[in-house]
Amino acid sequence: MSEAGAEALLTVDGIGKRFRGVVAVKDVSFTVAPRSVLGLIGPNGSGKTTLLNIVNGVLAPDQGEIRLSGAVTTGRRPSDLAALGVARTFQAARVFSTLTVTQNLFVPLLHQRALERRAAHRRALELLAFVGLERHADRVASELSGGQQRLLEFARTLVTRPKIVLMDEPFAGVHPQIKATLIRCIRETVAAEGASFLIVSHEVPDLVAMSDRMVCLVEGAVAAWGLPADVIREEKVIDGYLGRSEEAA
Numbered sequence: 230m231s232e233a234g235a236e237a238l239l240t241v242d243g244i245g246k247r248f249r250g251v252v253a254v255k256d257v258s259f260t261v262a263p264r265s266v267l268g269l270i271g272p273n274g275s276g277k278t279t280l281l282n283i284v285n286g287v288l289a290p291d292q293g294e295i296r297l298s299g300a301v302t303t304g305r306r307p308s309d310l311a312a313l314g315v316a317r318t319f320q321a322a323r324v325f326s327t328l329t330v331t332q333n334l335f336v337p338l339l340h341q342r343a344l345e346r347r348a349a350h351r352r353a354l355e356l357l358a359f360v361g362l363e364r365h366a367d368r369v370a371s372e373l374s375g376g377q378q379r380l381l382e383f384a385r386t387l388v389t390r391p392k393i394v395l396m397d398e399p400f401a402g403v404h405p406q407i408k409a410t411l412i413r414c415i416r417e418t419v420a421a422e423g424a425s426f427l428i429v430s431h432e433v434p435d436l437v438a439m440s441d442r443m444v445c446l447v448e449g450a451v452a453a454w455g456l457p458a459d460v461i462r463e464e465k466v467i468d469g470y471l472g473r474s475e476e477a478a
């Protein structure tokens with residue numbers, strides 16, 4: 230989808246972050262268009278998780294600005310950003326392990342006004358079916374497999390209809406069938422609800438297939454940003470992350 234002329238949903242503008250002497254993120258800028266998927270790749274330690282933490286307010290940047298639909302959000306707390314429509318999943322899925330699957334989906338609704346609750350509950354049940362967990366509705370979350378917990382965490386992020394979902398390594402270590410379900414659900418959420426996704430993953434072929442744009446970080450800086458097919462052909466991306474195949478070397 231073209232970004233020309235359209236206002237960006239998320240703007241990452243000149244972001245920098247150091248941890249003591251270590252530069253984790255260096256002058257990083259890119260945008261995420263409404264109704265799109267941005268894939269974020271890069272070697273271990275290149276600053277991907279730090280950047281997600283800055284976008285959702287867990288960390289404050291040393292330099293730069295984050296904007297959501299043009300409004301500056303830098304320095305806002307994660308709970309404020311969640312209310313503005315920034316949702317997040319984690320490398321190790323975070324679920325409320327002692328609650329049932331359905332109760333997990335009701336947690337984001339606790340702060341909703343009573344009038345909105347009935348519709349929101351209906352949505353929670355629809356989401357269970359959407360990710361294929363309806364048979365497990367009354368099970369305690371800790372009894373689910375790791376992959377099912379990931380689907381539950383994903384469904385929970387969608388309950389409040391976020392504008393953008395930040396996902397950190399959603400496909401790592403999950404069964405291929407769960408991965409296929411996640412990819413289908415991400416695609417359908419973009420198409421049906423107009424949400425955007427910012428997805429960090431080392432599964433480059435999957436990200437290339439599902440992303441509208443990709444960004445590659447190397448040593449904390451943007452090595453390339455653009456169409457997936459172009460990004461994976463960039464010298465800096467090949468040298469800094471993907472490597473060369475034996476025939477090409």
Ligand SMILES: Nc1ncnc2c1ncn2[C@@H]1O[C@H](COP(=O)(O)OP(=O)(O)OP(=O)(O)O)[C@@H](O)[C@H]1O
Binds near residue numbers: 252271277279280
């Ligand atoms: N809380 C912290 N304190 C000190 N250094 C940190 C902290 N968090 C991250 N770093 C450092 O910042 C750099 C970027 O780390 P980050 O976790 O963002 O990379 P990443 O690209 O997400 O890596 P991975 O793919 O392994 O998850 C690394 O050098 C890391 O050691």
